[in-house]
Amino acid sequence: MPHLWLILALLFYGLATLAASATLSGxxxxxxxxxxxxxxxxxxxxxxxxxESTVQNGKLVxxxxxxxxxxxxxLLAIVFFSIYAIWRTEWPGVLVAPPVFLLxxxxxxxxxxxxxxxxxxxxxxxxxxxxxxxxxxxxALILSFLCSILYLFQEHNLKSKHLTGFSTRMPxxxxxxxxxxxxxxxxxxFMTFGLAAGVAVAMAMHGPMSIFExxxxxxxxxxxxxxxxxxxxxxxxxxxxxxxxxASFATVLAGFSWVAHYLSTFNPGGGVQP
Amino acid sequence: MRLMLIGVNHRTASVELRERWAVPxxxxxxxxxxxxxxxxxxxxxxxxxxxxxxxxxxxxxxxxDAKSILAIACSRTPEEFHDHIxxxxxxxxxxxxxxxxxxxxxxxxxxxxxxxxxKSAYAVARSxxxxxxxxxxxxxxxxxxxxxxxxxxxxxxxxxxxxxxxVDLAKKIFGSLDDxxxxxxxxxxxxxxxxxxxxxxxxxxxxxxxxxxxxxVELAEEFGGTAMTFDPWMEAVALADIVITSTGxxxxxxxxxxxxxxxxxxxxxxxxxxxxxVPRNVDPQLNKRGGVFVYDLDDLQQVANENAGxxxxxAERAEAILAEEVQRFAGRVATRKLATTIVSLQEHxxxxxxxxxxxxxGRLGRLTPEQESAIEAMTRGIINKVMHTPVSELKSSAxxxxxxxxxxxxxxxxxxxxxxxxVSRVGNMKDESVxxxxxxxxxxxxxx
Numbered sequence: 140m141p142h143l144w145l146i147l148a149l150l151f152y153g154l155a156t157l158a159a160s161a162t163l164s165g166x167x168x169x170x171x172x173x174x175x176x177x178x179x180x181x182x183x184x185x186x187x188x189x190x191e192s193t194v195q196n197g198k199l200v201x202x203x204x205x206x207x208x209x210x211x212x213x214l215l216a217i218v219f220f221s222i223y224a225i226w227r228t229e230w231p232g233v234l235v236a237p238p239v240f241l242l243x244x245x246x247x248x249x250x251x252x253x254x255x256x257x258x259x260x261x262x263x264x265x266x267x268x269x270x271x272x273x274x275x276x277x278x279a280l281i282l283s284f285l286c287s288i289l290y291l292f293q294e295h296n297l298k299s300k301h302l303t304g305f306s307t308r309m310p311x312x313x314x315x316x317x318x319x320x321x322x323x324x325x326x327x328x329f330m331t332f333g334l335a336a337g338v339a340v341a342m343a344m345h346g347p348m349s350i351f352e353x354x355x356x357x358x359x360x361x362x363x364x365x366x367x368x369x370x371x372x373x374x375x376x377x378x379x380x381x382x383x384x385x386a387s388f389a390t391v392l393a394g395f396s397w398v399a400h401y402l403s404t405f406n407p408g409g410g411v412q413p
Numbered sequence: 414m415r416l417m418l419i420g421v422n423h424r425t426a427s428v429e430l431r432e433r434w435a436v437p438x439x440x441x442x443x444x445x446x447x448x449x450x451x452x453x454x455x456x457x458x459x460x461x462x463x464x465x466x467x468x469x470x471x472x473x474x475x476x477x478d479a480k481s482i483l484a485i486a487c488s489r490t491p492e493e494f495h496d497h498i499x500x501x502x503x504x505x506x507x508x509x510x511x512x513x514x515x516x517x518x519x520x521x522x523x524x525x526x527x528x529x530x531x532k533s534a535y536a537v538a539r540s541x542x543x544x545x546x547x548x549x550x551x552x553x554x555x556x557x558x559x560x561x562x563x564x565x566x567x568x569x570x571x572x573x574x575x576x577x578x579x580v581d582l583a584k585k586i587f588g589s590l591d592d593x594x595x596x597x598x599x600x601x602x603x604x605x606x607x608x609x610x611x612x613x614x615x616x617x618x619x620x621x622x623x624x625x626x627x628x629x630v631e632l633a634e635e636f637g638g639t640a641m642t643f644d645p646w647m648e649a650v651a652l653a654d655i656v657i658t659s660t661g662x663x664x665x666x667x668x669x670x671x672x673x674x675x676x677x678x679x680x681x682x683x684x685x686x687x688x689x690x691v692p693r694n695v696d697p698q699l700n701k702r703g704g705v706f707v708y709d710l711d712d713l714q715q716v717a718n719e720n721a722g723x724x725x726x727x728a729e730r731a732e733a734i735l736a737e738e739v740q741r742f743a744g745r746v747a748t749r750k751l752a753t754t755i756v757s758l759q760e761h762x763x764x765x766x767x768x769x770x771x772x773x774x775g776r777l778g779r780l781t782p783e784q785e786s787a788i789e790a791m792t793r794g795i796i797n798k799v800m801h802t803p804v805s806e807l808k809s810s811a812x813x814x815x816x817x818x819x820x821x822x823x824x825x826x827x828x829x830x831x832x833x834x835x836v837s838r839v840g841n842m843k844d845e846s847v848x849x850x851x852x853x854x855x856x857x858x859x860x861x
Contacts, residue, residue, distance in 0.1 A: 297585060298700055300712050303723065307571055311588035312683060376680035379703045 141195060144188035145209065145247050151181030152212075152240040159236040162305055171308070174229045175220075178236065182216040185243065189213060207274070207397070209246035212239045214278035221325075222282065222318055228310045231318060234285040265340050272333030277393050279326025280365065284390040286319035287383035294379050316378050319386070323369055334362050357396040364389045416551070417476060418506035419483040419498060420467030423520045426497040428463075434487045434494060436461040441537040444486040449543055451482060456548040459486055460513075460534040462527065464520050469510055471547045507551065508739045514555040515562040516569065517731055523568035523724045528559050551742075558738045565734060568727040571720035576610045578717040579687050579708065583611065583655055586685050586706060590615040596653035598622045598643075598666065600632045603689050604659030611655060611687075612636055620649055624660070647671065651678045657687045658694035669698035676704055687713070747818035748811040754822050755804055757831040762796045 155177035158170035189209065219235045222228070293315065296306045309315075337358060368385045371377045377385070421431060436444050441459050448457045448468060456471040468483050476482065479500045484491035491498075501509050512518040514531045535552045538544040544552065563569060572581040580590070587593055593616045597608040600623040612619060619638030623629035629640035641649050646666070650656055660666065667686065675684075681704050688695040688709040700707035708716075770792065774780065780788070803825065810818040825831070 293585070294703075297582070297706055300708065300716065301719075302571075302585070302716070303719065307567070307723075309585075311584060312586050313588045376682060378681055378683075381703075 141188045141192040142247070144184045144191060145243065148181045148183075148185035148188060149240070149243045149247050151177050151184065152216075152236065152243050155181060155232065155236040156240040159233040162233055171229050171233070171305075174232045174236065175223055178216060178219065178232055178239075181239075181243075182213065182220065185209070185213045185216065206246065207270070208242045208249075210270075211274050211277060211397075212242035212246065214274050215239050215242070215281060218275075218278045218282045218322065222322070225321075226310070226314060226318055228314065228318075230289060230310050230315075231282060231286055234288060235282065238281070265336055265343070269333055269336035269340055272329045272336060274333075276326045276330030276333055276365075277397065279322045279329065280386070280393055281390055283319045283322040283326070284383070284386040286315050286322065287379075287386045290315040290319065290378065291380060291383045316382075319378075319382065320372055323365070323372070323386075327365060327369055330362060330365055334358055354396070354399045357392065357399055361389065361392045361396050364392060415472045415475065416503050416506040416547075417470045417472055417479060418467060418501040418509050419470070419479050420465055421483075421494060421497045421499070422465035422467070422518070425499060426494065430494060430497060431464070431466065434461075434466045434489055435463070436466065436487055438533060438537075441534065442541045444488075445538050445541050445543045447488075448482055448486050449541075451476075451485070454482070456538075456545050457543045458534050458538040458548055458552070460531060461487075462530050465513070465518075467513070469506065469548065469551075504739060504743055507742055508735065510551065511555050511558045511735050511738060514559040515731060515735065516559070517562070517728055517735065521573055522728050523570075523573075525569050528556070531559075532556065554738070554742055558735065561738070562731045562734055566727040566730045568724055568731055571723060573717050573721045573724065575710070575713045575717050576607060578713050578720065579607065580611060580614045582706070582708060582713075582716065583685050583687075584614075586683050587654060590655075592617050593654040594618040594620060594652055596620045596622065596649055596656045597632070598646075598656065598658045598694065599624075599660030599690065600628045601659050601661075604657055605632060607657050607659070607687060607689055608632075608636070611657065616655065620653060622646070622649060647675055647678060650675060650684065653684065654682075655685045655687065656695075657689065659690045660694055661690070662694055663692055665694055665696040667695045667699060669696045669702070672699050672702040672705060676702060679704075689713075744811060744813075744815070744818070747815075747822065750822045751807050751811050751818060754826055754831060755807070758800065758804075758825065758829055761829055761831060762800065766792045766796055 155174050158174040158177060161170040162174070192206070215235055216239055219232050219239075222231050289309065290312060293306060293309050293312055296302050297312070338355070341355065364385070368382070368389060371385065372382065421434060423431070426434075436459070438461070441461065444459045444461075445457050448454055448459065448470070453472045453474045453476055454470055455473055458469040460467045460469075466483070466487060468486050470476075470482070480495060480498045481491045483498060484494070509518065514528055516523050516525065516527045519527050531552075535544065538548070572578045583590060583593075590611065595608055595611050595616045595618070597604050597619060600621055608619060619633060619636040621629040621633040621638055621640050622643050623632070623640075624643075626640060626642065632638075633640040643649075650667070656667075658666065683704045683706065686695045686699070686705070686707040688707060691710065693709050695707050695709070697707055697709070699705050770788065773788065807818065807821055807825070810821060
């Protein structure tokens with residue numbers, strides 16, 4: 140059953156992606172109104188799938204790469220809805236829908252394989268807290284990055300003095316910038332506590348460890364970059380191109396870190412071939 | 414239904430003529446009431462705006478003095494305007510009314526005020542009892558069509574004047590203009606007008622810099638703002654979000670080389686320069702710096718022109734929607750006529766059947782209940798079979814909103830000498846339009 144719910148979620152995410160594509164084509168504006176309901180239906184079925192999967196496996200969080208893809212997609216959708224609830228704009232969803240769809244698709248295609256990760260020996264509950272927090276931080280970071288892309292695009296249109304098609308309906312630069320900044324701010328505590336929980340898990344499993352262990356090093360680098368991004372926004376007010384560049388760098392680093400965790404034998408549940 | 418639309422607008426009459434016939438809104442009720450005194454007028458709606466004076470009527474008979482009726486509404490003589498008045502009938506009137514409500518017939522296509530004015534005209538006519546089932550249905554449909562045009566096209570989404578384009582652009586940068594600061598550099602007439610427009614759109618604070626400090630103080634006081642000296646200008650620009658420049662300086666005041674220092678001082682917060690001075694006061698190269706947006710008069714004009722061009726493209730899409738809606742409306746009217754005609758035909762044939770039955774009873778004497786029942790069944794069967802094909806054809810025609818339906822109904826009516834359809838017998842079209850949205854018009858239900 141969880142797989143069926145995931146397929147249903149995938150279907151609605153697919154429709155949301157179609158609405159996003161139609162909007163980006165610049166010919167149609169009406170599909171944008173369908174994006175949030177489609178996304179909402181997808182998120183609902185996704186939640187049902189995750190809950191059933193948790194009940195069946197007796198595990199609260201992703202046990203392997205496939206499940207983590209599904210969880211990250213779900214968290215991205217949740218962060219999108221948080222933004223939608225506050226700013227009443229579907230536009231971040233235009234860029235969020237495709238990655239959510241692709242992550243869910245990858246998860247649905249690999250969902251037939253049994254969860255192969257073994258979390259035995261890790262502190263009870265702490266591993267769950269670690270992954271949930273880190274993934275929420277990732278989702279916020281990705282949202283911030285996508286909003287920076289939208290900002291860059293709209294800034295380019297305004298500077299070239301050529302506003303046509305869907306760019307006439309996009310949110311104001313100030314709104315995109317605010318969403319991007321708030322998403323970063325909201326994601327930072329999750330990333331920080333997630334990292335701390337990760338360190339605690341690693342120490343409990345392996346005892347004192349080197350900071351140069353690749354997965355730990357990547358995680359710390361990501362956290363420092365995240366902090367730097369926040370600091371630069373606060374202190375120097377960077378936005379536009381520079382903010383987008385930094386956010387994209389952080390997002391790529393987050394991607395590496397994520398995959399590294401699932402490939403590393405050092406990581407609990409790691410050593411899994413994606 | 415006999416519909417008629419009589420009017421003058423910006424295409425048929427100059428503003429000098431239009432203003433002579435314009436009727437202020439508070440006098441619309443009297444205008445409608447004067448029209449209702451005409452014996453043939455059953456329903457009426459009167460609209461007078463700066464671009465049009467129009468009268469929408471439903472009449473019981475064809476009017477030969479249509480132009481005079483508009484003159485009566487406006488308390489003028491028809492000779493004044495005779496050559497400028499247009500008179501549209503039935504579906505042409507419906508089409509025009511839909512175009513007006515959807516702002517496709519406006520001087521500035523897509524402007525939003527006209528729908529409100531049409532709604533006011535409807536409310537006034539309704540308040541004096543000049544609108545009943547037919548015009549009520551037509552007006553409701555027109556409002557729905559206007560809403561559909563607004564929703565499905567971008568006809569009203571962009572500004573088409575230079576001042577509005579500037580405000581629109583500012584909103585695209587800052588979102589709401591609330592709590593934004595405007596700096597006016599050069600307190601000339603043009604600059605003052607631009608600043609007034611931006612301030613009226615929500616900006617909260619005005620800073621004024623002018624060569625003559627007293628004039629700056631005077632203008633700042635008018636807006637509750639602050640007058641500043643030009644030197645150092647960077648301090649003033651650091652405080653502002655929108656900078657309107659309109660000085661007579663022969664060289665740019667705001668140079669590209671100052672951009673970096675300016676943005677550092679502003680902590681990279683975006684700034685929008687509206688340069689309406691000629692020669693320009695802002696170096697266009699400044700636009701290349703991140704967070705700085707520079708629009709001169711030509712840029713704003715170009716944006717306004719592009720928007721106007723886009724509106725015209727959208728208007729073509731809107732016309733397609735309109736054509737569809739007019740056909741649908743025609744189909745609904747035909748469906749209603751069809752329903753009443755079928756009822757009349759059934760009654761007519763039933764009367765013939767009853768008369769023939771009486772004759773048969775007279776000739777054959779007392780019939781047994783079985784015989785009576787057999788003859789009843791046979792005669793009813795004949796009538797049903799005769800009616801089946803034409804009625805099916807008519808229903809099918811109406812279902813497809815075929816314009817031919819009206820002609821077929823008319824032919825049927827004449828062939829059987831049926832009375833003129835009283836459409837009120839099948840309920841008003843407002844109900845019908847509601848059920849039509851569910852693909853099942855009430856009139857059509859009646860026809861079934």
